[in-house]
Amino acid sequence: MSTLSSRYITAVSRSVPESQRSDVEAEVAAAIEDLTEARLAAGSTPEDAERAVLLELGDPMRLAADYSNKPLYLIGPDHFPTYIRLLKILAATVLPVIGVAVMLGSFLSGGDAGEIISGGIIAVMGVALHIFFWTTLIFAIIERSPDSKQIRAKWDPSTLPDTPPGGVRLGDTLAAVLVALVGIIYLPWQHFSSPFRDANGEPIPTLNAELWPVWIPLLMAGLLATAVLEIFRYRAGGWSWRFVAVNTVLELVVAVPLIWLAATNTLLEPRFVTELVGHGWADAALHLNVSVIVITAGVVTWNLIDPLRKVRIDTAARAKHPRPLG
Template identity: 40%
Template sequence: MTTLTDRYLAATLRSVPVARREGIDTELRASIEDMVEGRTAGGQDAGTAEREVLTELGDPAQLAARYADRRLQLIGPTYYLAWERLLKLLLSFVPATVGTLVGLVAAADGGTVGAGIGQGISAAIQVAVQIGFWVTLVFAILERTNTPLGLPGWSVDQLPEGPVDRQITLSDVTASIAFLALFAIYLPFQHYRSFVPADGDGNLPILDPALWSFWLPFLIAVLVATIGLEIAKYRAGRWTWPLVAVNALLDLAFAVPVVWLMSTDRLLNPDFVARFEWLGEGDNLKSITTVVVVGTALVTLWDIIESAVKTRRHSA
């Protein structure tokens, strides 16, 4: 009759290389017999002792993996940190960038704004899933083939100098991101629900619908990129000159089109202007244009100067 030990050994050995089975069989069988004898010498029943010993040894598949030096995890400790860092880096900007570009192309190619946003979100999700799958697959293969990555080893020289004196707080970044996100959402939202009634209880967009051919998708993309900048600022903990340069570029990318469109009477929806008679009286519309242009220029200039001053103070 086949004993529990024979069955346990058979289950273990079928998962190890053939060339090592005989040696492992001899070694493991001897170990089991020694442990069983130790228990029976203390007065325990042989059958009970055998069952308890095999239970302590655990799942035969796990024991076989240890004998064969085969990893049972998808990404082991050797490559885990490299996998995690690369995955976080790619997911931090690639899906959002692809989604924004797809949405802009869809909206500019004669599609509706809603369809463009939907396609952009769908593309971002698909890209994120693909990045997660392929990066994990590559590292799993590297793990199992013991392929060296050639990455520099860790040393104490990589330790930070001391606690980071944060110049940029989480509350400030959260408030900025919330404002930017609401602004970016409102641009397409006002096209469908601006809360300005038109004739026949319809919706009257505040901004000229003709701008959806390019400028409004462009401005939304700038706002999304600015959200990415806010995240980068928080991760850095303080302003740096590269961040100042990117901030100035994004500020100008938003402000210049707004100023130009407002100055040429192309920003506001003509039907919206006609809806309010007082806008057409005297220089009212011109005054509003001046306020928007000057206000946008001052806010942009202030933001650029403030970021540069903070960077200069910190680096001094």
């Protein structure tokens, strides 16, 4: 037997469990000799015959897997649905928590905007790789354990997600309008009502008094427009691409100034902060600014993504059950 054939036999037997090794080796050797002999009888040269036979038997790893009944895949159809569901759940829960926690930590320890964002992205990517690797490894091991078919998760119809109905619930609209109105009332109210008074007995506002000519009216106008948009959206029976465009502009009109003012420490009235520090809250400005940034960023991200998810559903629902405007 030539070296090519014995190399092939070694390659097959290496991928077969120890207990079957000598038997499989003998079988493959006999098969190669029989097949080669038949080709020689048909008139090919020994080299051509051997080459053709090895090509016919194919990849040694594949042949070994056929002999020992081992899977040629990492995760098979028995466990794949569970594997994908688990990956999705982990990605949706762990990654946002890690991202926010790392960015918050970086902000509190005095990192600049670039450090905070790049640190957050790198941490999320690292954790995502870990989740993917370890989940895949565990499922690959389960796939290869002898009784793995019995631990396959039972599927039940009650776990099906609800079909999104489309359209808007009145409660959602009222809640959104109420939140906008609270904001619109709070902005002027905080200027005249405060727990702290200055030397002349005038109330010390919470927000920087210098924001009045431009920023505060802008925020109020943005909130008012949001409330109006919500009412129109309710009457139209859900999102349309036009509403999505207007919503995006309004969200940014409110969120960008708020985040920028907080990040540059110009949102809060300096005298108000001084009072808080005087009452023992040493890092009041830092804590309040971070809270404003994190909450605003979170809310605006959700408000930008959510309509994109719903716009198709709503459009489809409207096409199926058209409802009169007004």
